[in-house]
Amino acid sequence: MSTTTETSDLTRRVRARLAERHPGEPPGDLRTLPGGHSGLTYSITAGPTAYVVKAVPPGRPPIGRNDVLRQARILRALAGSPVPVPDVVAVDEDQPAWFAMEFVEGEAIEPVLDEHRLEPELSRRRMLALAPVLRDLHGTAAPVEPTLGPAAELERWSRTMRAVPVELRDGSEELLAALASRLPSAVPPVLTHGDFRLGNVLFQGERPVAVVDWEIWGYGDPRADLAWFLLFADHRNFPRLGRAVPGLPTERDLLTAYLDGRPEPPDLAWFRALARTKMAAIMGHNLRRHREGRHHDPDQERLPPTIAAMIDTARDLLTPRS
Template identity: 70%
Template sequence: MSTATETAELAVRVRARLGASAGELRTLPGGHSGLTYSIAVGDAKYVVKAVPPGQRPVGRNDVLRQARVLGALAGSDVPVPGVAAVEATQPAWFAMEFAAGEAVEPVLDEPALSPGTARARMLEIASVLRRLHATDVRAPALDAPEPLDAAGELARWSRTMHAVPAELRPGGEELIERLAAEVPAGLPPVLLHGDFRLGNVLCVGERPVAVVDWEIWSVGDPRIDLGWFLLFADHRNFPSLGRAVPGLPTEAELLDAYLDGGPALPAMDWFRALGRMKMAAIMGHNLRRHREGKHHDPDQERLPPTIAAMIRTARDLL
């Protein structure tokens, strides 16, 4: 079955739910899970996510799971696109409102944001993350999975790191051992985005309008999200990749904005180190796939200095 045929068959199903006036499905650049399209219905515009035909609806292809968390957050203090339609018949798909805005990671992405806008956005989404973590994970609509604790998160990403050749992760084994030796006690589980950062929040001006890319949401220790989010506050964490942004909030300022006067969180340095280990593991995995010819992307050759810096600074934190 050709890709064109698959798209045409999906379009028929989408029009049956959204209306005969729906236009063509157009591939949406930047989608990393399943199939991602945009479609216009009169003056309205939607994003459609679908399971690729022939693939299992698991992991990043489980679009129904993404629809579920968006539905659970509808009307909450966390801005998310509204879900317009869901079809569970495989290959499953759902449609959500097209949120106007831009998602730019200041230290990594083009085009560069003005320093004032970048600073304001990062401080604003720190409060969005706090509100996300205040969500009632017992809500039936969420159908939350078993909570993920620090030890489970470390085990998961240790497996990814171990799959990376040792020469691509200098000091990685020592870092894993030190993290494993000091696993902190857990905090009450909250709703986790899994990849919370400015690059996954659509903004208009300084205002966040939609948190997107919910492929790996889970329930677990709030410091898991926080340690990852704080990583993107400093371009020096990304040698050869990052750019300096004057006035960007420091990790301490972002943490203060998240806490909003509340009590300090214990063991944050451990979770900051964990975030760096995760980034090193992900980059090492991508670089390995490139060098093995599984996903040709010469840009991956820029990653070794950042992988080494992630591991080195994580060990310094510990």
């Protein structure tokens, strides 16, 4: 079956389900939403109401980031919780599977990385407003899945790092050895987003209205989510990429807002180092794909200084230099 035929079939299925919700208001056509990195993402309207549709790509297995039914499941589990998420309005398990959710008006901007015109004070308020949302997420009951603890996280990202050409990851073997030698004890697992940051949250003004992009949610260590969130507080973590925004909260400010008077979790420095390891591995992987011609994006050539800085500062967190 051709891609065009499969897209037409998806359109027919989506329109039929939405027509049940909107009698007398025929749904429009699916329109591709740009910016997605997994699955297929579309917008569609039925009368005055707009929806977002996520679907498994034609010919791809519904696993990993393409498992849209798993995404729909966690969104439904979080409905009515303190964590704001879009409402899921339709799910179709027939392959290729898809689900539709409400379209939420808002903007998702990463202050230290994205081109934007936000006032610095608004960026500051958004970051501080998001820390309690992460705390609420970690305190929300959710479908229990296999837990990914510190050892499994390190093993996963060690494989990813070692798939990066050695010339792009100087010092990474020493870093991985240091992480392995200081492996922290596990803590009770919680619901985790996997990529929690401002760029994955829609805001209206300073109010977070929808946490999106749940492709890699899991049930694991809260410190991994927290350390990833903290990484985006400082543009200096991203040489040649970061944007200086005056007055943003520091990592300590965000940590204080997240903890809300509770004690700091143990071994957080290890997870902050792991977050930098993950970022270096992801960037190295993306740059390798560009250089091999598998995903042409000349902007990836800006990444080496940040990859090097991530590895260097991760090592400093584990073994501070005198």
